[in-house]
Amino acid sequence: MAGTETGATAVIRGARDAGIEVCFANPGTSEMHFVSALDQVPGIRAVLGLHETVCTGAADGYGRMAGKPAMALLHLGPGLANGLANLHNARRARTPTLALVGDMATWHQPADAVLAMDIDSLARTVSEEVYRAGAGGEDFRRLAERAAEARGVTTLVVPHDVSWTRFVRDLAAAMRAASRGRLGIYCGGKALIDAEGALRLLGQIAAASGADLLCENSFARVDRGHGLPKFRRVPYFPQEASAALGKYETLVLVDARRPVANFGYEGGPSQLVTQSEEAVWEIDGDAHIGTVLKLLGMELQAGRIVPFKNCGGVFAGTSRPLLPTGRLTAAAMCATIAALQPEGAIVVDEALTSGTAYWEASSGCPQFSHLTLTGGAIGAGIPMAVGAAMACPARRVINIQADGSGLYSAQGLWTQAREKLNVLTIVCANRTYAILKLELAKQRIAPSNGPAARSLTDLGHPNIDWVALAAGYGVPAVQAGSCEELARQIEVGLARDGPMVIEALL
Amino acid sequence: MAGTETGATAVIRGARDAGIEVCFANPGTSEMHFVSALDQVPGIRAVLGLHETVCTGAADGYGRMAGKPAMALLHLGPGLANGLANLHNARRARTPTLALVGDMATWHQPADAVLAMDIDSLARTVSEEVYRAGAGGEDFRRLAERAAEARGVTTLVVPHDVSWTRFVRDLAAAMRAASRGRLGIYCGGKALIDAEGALRLLGQIAAASGADLLCENSFARVDRGHGLPKFRRVPYFPQEASAALGKYETLVLVDARRPVANFGYEGGPSQLVTQSEEAVWEIDGDAHIGTVLKLLGMELQAGRIVPFKNCGGVFAGTSRPLLPTGRLTAAAMCATIAALQPEGAIVVDEALTSGTAYWEASSGCPQFSHLTLTGGAIGAGIPMAVGAAMACPARRVINIQADGSGLYSAQGLWTQAREKLNVLTIVCANRTYAILKLELAKQRIAPSNGPAARSLTDLGHPNIDWVALAAGYGVPAVQAGSCEELARQIEVGLARDGPMVIEALL
Structure with a gap:
């Protein structure tokens, strides 16, 4: 099956598996792979109409009485245009209907060949939803199920090359x-x-x-x-x-x-x-x-x-970093966490500039889930740790948290305390918007060291006291100024019930 | 339950029944009925966040790890705005998330009160879909199920009065x-x-x-x-x-x-x-x-x-018209059909002006399904009969078909022949676009009888020969010029296998 499944057979198979039994058809060049697919995937009856308005009107009548959709297979833009009036009636009757419309091969679309039309705009005039098939093995069964639930017309446009792609x-x-x-x-x-x-x-x-x-x-x-x-x-x-x-x-x-x-x-x-x-x-x-x-x-x-x-080399082995010693740097913090995190940990990683070394350092850890900032909208880490801990109460959550970003939603610590969540937050206290300094440098923006630049990238004067802040929200907190201290506190944090904050002084 | 179900309890019940277990909340005035509903409908854990960004970020973290959505209950526009950045992260992470946002009571919205904002526009910036609850008992379970399937944020906006309406x-x-x-x-x-x-x-x-x-x-x-x-x-x-x-x-x-x-x-x-x-x-x-x-x-x-x-009077009795005799009028045609149509018939009614009398005449017939033109796009009848016959092969289909509209899709008769469908088509051959004459009169358009008006509303010169036309498509056909002849031919048509056309000369 792997070898012979085309876009067309995948569409027909999906429709059939979703319970569609009839296809009212008036196909042309760009729909011929569907004709063959209707033979290759048995179960859908193919019914010819001499004009597309017959196909779409028949689909409407079928849907009104069967309470589930028929397909109408239409020949790209002109065929859809011919069938449009009865799709309009189906829309007004709120009849579930799946219109299947061919289109030029994707690579031929820029050529604007004679039969090319703006199919999507045409289809939108009568459709609740318009989908355009790619070649990536979409879930056409799910699409057909949605068409069956819809009250009105669902249109699926399938480019010629997608229909033949195996x-x-x-x-x-x-x-x-x-x-x-x-x-x-x-x-x-x-x-x-x-x-x-x-x-x-x-x-x-x-x-x-x-x-x-x-x-x-x-x-x-x-x-x-x-x-x-x-x-x-x-x-x-x-x-x-x-x-x-x-x-x-x-x-x-x-x-x-x-x-x-x-x-x-x-x-x-x-x-x-x-x-x-x-x-x-x-x-x-x-x-x-x-x-x-x-x-x-x-x-x-x-x-x-x-x-x-x-498969050697593709899969991770069991190498973990040795526990570093001495002065706490960002890289040493990453190594320390990777050396100690338990099996099944959920690492909520909004460490940003301080977390660069963590990816490599953690590659051989016991299995864990790694979550990062997806949209660049900072302040995600502390709340995300709340949600992850609630979703998986049996797993330990470690939130590696940049200090600047953490201040966007520090009040989330209170919910961790209220709900007694097993979240260990490690604040990367470099007391600066380090990413902004990096951006100033990367973009060669001068002066990068004027009073405004310094004022707007610095989090000191006064320094944030995370221990006091966390205590204010009901979460116990400590500072760690050395690798040894950080390691010791991580072990404490992972052993206790409920949340804890470690302010790692970088 | 009927008496106490409010909009809020219906939403919470729907979400719970769809499998949602957690609601990260920071409610206000317009969400207080949801607070009560979370107590009335047990099964969803309410978790307070001190700022909406904690609620939305927690919902993101929860969804990433649980693989199903949490709800974030937000206080109308300003609350949604506060939570927007982490909804943006959820969108980028493609995390299923259900944002539940209150709004002013529908009747208070025109007042543009201090907390009013354009919630829908805000929500659309981060949402795959935005719904606005009415007070009509929508299927909130289905909505929550769709939110669970979505890859990203689904927003449901519930006006204050909808939340309290029982x-x-x-x-x-x-x-x-x-x-x-x-x-x-x-x-x-x-x-x-x-x-x-x-x-x-x-x-x-x-x-x-x-x-x-x-x-x-x-x-x-x-x-x-x-x-x-x-x-x-x-x-x-x-x-x-x-x-x-x-x-x-x-x-x-x-x-x-x-x-x-x-x-x-x-x-x-x-x-x-x-x-x-x-x-x-x-x-x-x-x-x-x-x-x-x-x-x-x-x-x-x-x-x-x-x-x-x-319940006497509400339900139809068994009265059917007597068979009329003599000259065939539109009303007589309707009475004849109603007198003869069998139990379980599907009447596809695109009779338009000729069918006015059919509604009353058929009210006491044996049970049947009555289908009409829904979108005003004429040419629906013949194809719709194809689809209805295929959906319900055990039932007889009678298509009462205006002649002008029937000519839009007469080639659908061929599919009826090809598929041997039990469709009896009764063409209302008044040989005129009678509806257009009526429109000229209704709109008092003058002159209503000039050569153009006559030419464009008349289907004669020459008359369409439906018997020959149908034969050309492989469907046997007869003419009926009197009530008796129509009744006789209807009985023939209903007794035979496959399609037939009767051209009723009105």
């Missing part, structure tokens, strides 16, 4: 064809969560294809640690990120939007993916990612999943 | 308070379909409250006939429709949008409902209508459903 087989071929070391799998969203063995499978696929596994810089959650895949985290700043991504000949994006620069710096890039369209593959997040990966794994191994033991 | 009890009280004969129940959509005894219940409610049952003029489907409620169909033209609706002191709309004039005629109305807002009640179509009606029936009868036998 996604999994073609993707596997592209991955096989990539030169060794020049294939990257860039993951986001659900692809980074260890549900139903998905991460293990992803690692096996990387091992089998010689791919590097990459992850978004601003990820929502990555499950990491011993036995799970090691991801390379794409750097924060655009030049470095662009270089990290640019070295791949072929890029596979799994549930990740195409990375862009967080800001458009003078002379800097906007898009971080610069490969040609043919070199970039996207597995859509609305797909059953597990299914796509499973099929891909089988395809790459000719039906055989590569055994775990042959 | 919909069913207040509606029952309003219905009881209406003067005898001045209560109208105006139905559309699902309220007109006999699923799970809903129509019987509706009739019992009408009988118990002394209400008139009304139905939309352009309905998608009404299940009618002996033993089912008799609905008064609101007239087509706005003056008459407005008069028919204006006589009610209290109007209850069940799954129907507020009726409007089909066109804005010179000097004519736009809105057909002119009662004050307090006199109009809406039961939303997204609600579990069956549940609302059941609760309403119990409330009106103090827990006892009124027995069927006491």
Whole structure:
């Protein structure tokens, strides 16, 4: 199945599995793969109408009496236009109806060929929702189920090339064809969560294809640690990120939007993916990612999943940093946390500039979940730790918290106290907006050291007293001025019930 | 339960039933009914945050780890604004999150009180979808389920008065308070379909409250006939429709949008409902209508459903017209069809001007489904009959078809032949666009009888030969020039397998 599933068969299979039984059709060139798919995936009766208005009117009548949608298969823009009046009646009758409309191949759309029209605008005039299929194995069953629940018309537009693409087989071929070391799998969203063995499978696929596994810089959650895949985290700043991504000949994006620069710096890039369209593959997040990966794994191994033991290098070992000693630096703080965090920890990481070393330091820890700031809107860490602790009461939460950002929502500590949550907050007390100093330098902004610049990037004068602040919110707190002290207090914090704050003096 | 369910308890009950377990809250005046609802409907843990950014950030953290949404209860516009940055992070993290935001009472919104803001615009900046609760018993469980499936933030805005409205009890009280004969129940959509005894219940409610049952003029489907409620169909033209609706002191709309004039005629109305807002009640179509009606029936009868036998007058008896004789008029055609149509028939009615008499004539027929043109886009009948016949192969379909409209999609007859569908099409061959002549007269447009007016409203010169046309599409056809001939041919058509066309010469 992996090899022969096309966009068209995936759509028809999804519709059939959602309970659709009839397709009123008047297809043309761009819908011929659907004609074949209706034969390949049995279960939907194909009924010809001599004009599209017959197809759409029949779908309306069917839906009114059956209480579930029929499909109307229409020939791109002109076919949709022909069927539009009866889709309008279906809209007014609030009849669930699934209009399936072809379109020019994606790469042929700029040519504005004779039959090209603005299908989306046409469709929106009669539709509750308009979807446009990509080639990433979307969950068409779910889409058809939503169409069945809708009161009115749902339109799915499928470009010609999407209908013929044998996604999994073609993707596997592209991955096989990539030169060794020049294939990257860039993951986001659900692809980074260890549900139903998905991460293990992803690692096996990387091992089998010689791919590097990459992850978004601003990820929502990555499950990491011993036995799970090691991801390379794409750097924060655009030049470095662009270089990290640019070295791949072929890029596979799994549930990740195409990375862009967080800001458009003078002379800097906007898009971080610069490969040609043919070199970039996207597995859509609305797909059953597990299914796509499973099929891909089988395809790459000719039906055989590569055994775990042959994947050396892709999966993390058990290396953890030694406990550092002496003066507390940001890097030493990261190493100390990574050396001590328990199995199953949830690390809420809003450490920002102070946390740079944590990614590498923690790669061989016992399995844990790593959460970061996704939208750049600072002040997420303390509240996010509240929510994570409530979602997983049996797991320990460690919040590595930049001090400037923490002050945006320090009152969240009170809820940690009120609800007796097992959250250990480690405040990175560098007493400065270090990121702003970095930005001044990066953007070569002068003067970078005037009174205003100093005043607006400095958190001292007076220093924030996190111990007093936390105590004010009912959370016990201590200061740690050395590596040894930090380690000792982390052990205390992880052993106690309820929240605690450590102000790490960096 | 009927009496105490408020908008707030309905929302909380829906969220709880959809699996939501936590509500991070910082409520104010307009959310206090939710505070009470969280106590009344147990199962959702209420967690206080000292600032809304704590609530939204906690919901983000919870959702990332639990894989299902928490609610964040926010104090109207300013509260949403306070929580916006962490909702933005949740959007970027694609965390399922349900933001529940109060608003001013609907009737207080025009006053633009101090705390009023454009909540919808604020919410749209971070939300996949923004809903605004009405007072019609929406299906909040379904909404919460959709929020759980969404990748990102779903916002539900609930005006203060909606949160406190005890919909069913207040509606029952309003219905009881209406003067005898001045209560109208105006139905559309699902309220007109006999699923799970809903129509019987509706009739019992009408009988118990002394209400008139009304139905939309352009309905998608009404299940009618002996033993089912008799609905008064609101007239087509706005003056008459407005008069028919204006006589009610209290109007209850069940799954129907507020009726409007089909066109804005010179000097004519736009809105057909002119009662004050307090006199109009809406039961939303997204609600579990069956549940609302059941609760309403119990409330009106103090827990006892009124027995069927006491509902005389509301339900249709078995009266059918006698078979007319002699010259075939539009009214005689309607009576003939109503006299002969079998139990379980599906009547696809695009008769338009020729079908005026059919509604009354058919009221005592054996139970049948009646489908009409909903969007005014003519050419629906023949295709709709195709779909209805395919949805219900065991039922007979009778398509009463205006000739002018039928010519828009006559090629649909071919699909009826190809698929051997039991569709009997009765073409109302008045050989004129009679509706256009009526419009010329109604709008007092002069000259109404010039050569252009005659040419553009006449279908003769030459006459369409429907017998030949149908034969060309593979459907046997006959002409009927008298009542007797029409009756005989209808009996033939209903007895045979496959489609047939009768051209009724009016």
